[in-house]
Amino acid sequence: MKITLTGATGFLGSALTAHLRSEGHDLRILSRNPAGRAGYFAWDPQSGQPPEASLAGADAVVHLAGEPVAQRWSPSVKAAIRRSRVEGTRHLVEALTTLSPRPQVLVSASATGYYGDRGAEVLSEVSKPGRGFLPDTCREWEATADLARALGIRVVKLRTGVVLGRGGGALAKMLPPFRAGIGGPLAGGRQWMSWIHVQDMVRLIGWAVSNQEVQGPINCVSPNPVTNKDFTRILAAALHRPAFLPVPAFALKLLYGEMAAVLTESQRVMPVAALDQGFQFQRPELGEALSDLL
Template identity: 90%
Template sequence: MKMTLTGATGFLGSALTAQLRTDGHELRILSRNPRGRPGYFAWDPVAGQPPEASLAGADAVIHLAGEPVAQRWSPAVKAAIRSSRVDGTRHLVEALTTLSPRPQVLVCASATGYYGDRGAEVLTEQSKPGRGFLPDTCKEWEATADLARALGIRVVKLRTGVVLGRGGGALAKMLPPFRMGVGGPLAGGGQWMSWIHVQDMVRLIGWAVSNQGVAGPVNCVTPNPITNKDFTRILAAGLHRPAFFPVPGFALKLLYGEMASVLTESQRVIPQAALDLGFQFQRPELGEALSDLL
């Protein structure tokens, strides 16, 4: 297939790009810094529409671009997080209106942050959104992606949890303190974490592109969410290190400000849509996923 990707140089995008190329797909990459590389096109998602040549003839568009959430939030950072997702997606959909033929499918990133802080409530794609900055951003982001449905394009919205992989993402931030033996649960550790192995995430995206029965929101998480306390215990055991240093919530707030809510809010998310449509996870249990990654 001919595919156009955004966010292809990030942690997840790099893994996805490598796999798609291995599978023989023809890729065109939208990037802020194409550096003259073949198949790369310059695009600032906030500034306007991508070049028509980057989309012409594409069978699928995979849209992962967005300002990183894992940074201390200021009003300017929050505006950039929202704009890079909502305005960037709107500009992409506007560019699709001029194409003939149009792509068959738009696979657009979203996040489990859609659900907000929900305690131990089991959440599926049918659950209502939460309240707050991230839920509101995700709702607007997904609604903007859905505008492509009026163009006859199948739209899939990837509500992604914590993606675990080598060399980047959440795990890369967790490993240094745990390897030094100073890791521990965050804010008591009772919050639920919804996670996925990076290779299962890559497989889910490919599955969403090729399976015409997949549409709407898809929770991109393992069927086995886990509390932060249990996650800490399993990670420490995998590294043969203790985990005796809990991090209190006030310390996270001092360090990260409002963004600390991402680390302390509880989301017990189940990938019901993927399970109902027969997707098979290769690394559904945290122990085996970390054993592979470590």
């Protein structure tokens, strides 16, 4: 297939690019800094529509681009997070209106942040959205992607949890303190974490692209979420290190400001849609996933 991919230079995008190329797909990459590389096109999601040549003839579009959430939030950062996702997606969908033929499918990123802080409630794709900055952003983000449905394009929305992989993402931030033996649960550790091995994540995206029956929201998480306390214990065991230094909520607030809520909110998310439609996870258990990655 000919696939146009945005956000390809980030942690997840790089892994997805390698996976799709290994599957024999022909990729066109939209990037802020294409640096003259073959198959790369310049695009700033917030500035306007991508170049027509990057989309012409594409069978599928996978849209991952967006301002990183994992940074200290200020009013300007929050505005950039929302704008990069909502306006960037709007610009992309607007560009699709001019194409003939149009791509068969738009696979657009979203996040389990859609659900907000839900305690131990078991969440599926039909669960209602939460309240707050991230749920509101995700809801608007997904609604913008859904505009492509009016163009006859199948739309898949990836509600992604914590992606665990080598060389980047959340695990890269966790490893230094844990390897030093000073890791510990966050804010008591009772909050649920919905995670996924990066290889299952890229396989899930490829499955969503090629499976014509898949549409709507897909929870991109392992079928075995864990509490932060259990995650801490399993990670420490995988590293053969102690993990007895808890990080209180006020310390997270001092370090990260409002963004600390992302670390302390509880989301017990299940991949009901993927399982119901036959997707098989290769690394569904956290211990096995971390052993593979470490």
